[in-house]
Ligand code: AMP
């Protein structure tokens with residue numbers, strides 16, 4: 582529902598075909614696809630957990646906090662997500678203005694075509710539009726040249742506060758997980774502060790094995806999970822067959838010395854009847 586190219590039902594079928602044993606759909610700042618994902622998964626005999634990925638600003642950097650196993654109808658959570666989404670349209674217009682300055686016209690409307698709902702417009706949709714126009718070969722090149730800090734389509738934005746995102750997840754009886762920590766450009770001190778504050782707010786898990794991590798990150802964040810006494814999670818971050826490096830269900834397992842986040846979520850897993 583946010584920035585993936587497949588429908589929830591197509592993802593469920595792909596997960597099942599790839600041997601996934603427990604699946605969560607984690608749209609950015611949105612839970613509107615949860616019912617469809619759950620229904621499709623259970624119909625295929627695939628156990629399901631609710632999921633979302635909340636955009637947070639910490640120390641000036643965008644961090645994603647995954648929520649798992651929450652009640653998707655919880656008003657505190659849905660209101661918090663709606664408030665987070667609220668900034669996307671204005672930011673996208675500013676991104677489009679920045680791209681127009683370097684001769685790329687019509688980017689707002691072009692990106693919007695790929696999402697429909699301006700509340701969910703993201704850099705990924707701009708990337709698809711720039712590939713469509715031939716400005717770049719693939720979406721990774723678009724990010725490098727246009728959509729990261731210092732480039733013409735980049736607009737700094739203040740997302741949710743870390744403590745608020747964790748509170749919304751907790752209010753809805755879910756577990757908060759730091760998404761792909763290896764992707765953030767933090768100093769060692771800032772990263773330590775993120776983990777420390779995350780714990781202080783009651784956050785309980787960290788993604789160790791993800792499509793956004795290399796082998797060195799697997800080892801580093803396995804150690805961090807132990808150091809901070811965090812549950813470990815595993816997620817493909819799969820967006821599209823054409824854009825993602827890692828497919829659903831193809832990542833290595835969690836290192837055995839870690840406690841999987843799903844052990845703490847056993848009573849939240851929805852099982853096929
Ligand atoms: P946004 O929430 O609009 O800032 O967009 C974030 C999304 O952009 C992430 O979830 C990724 O899917 C994608 N993304 C971020 N950085 C890159 C990158 N360097 N290459 C490809 N996709 C990226």
Ligand code: MN
Nearest residue numbers: 584609705820
């Ligand atoms: Mn994404």
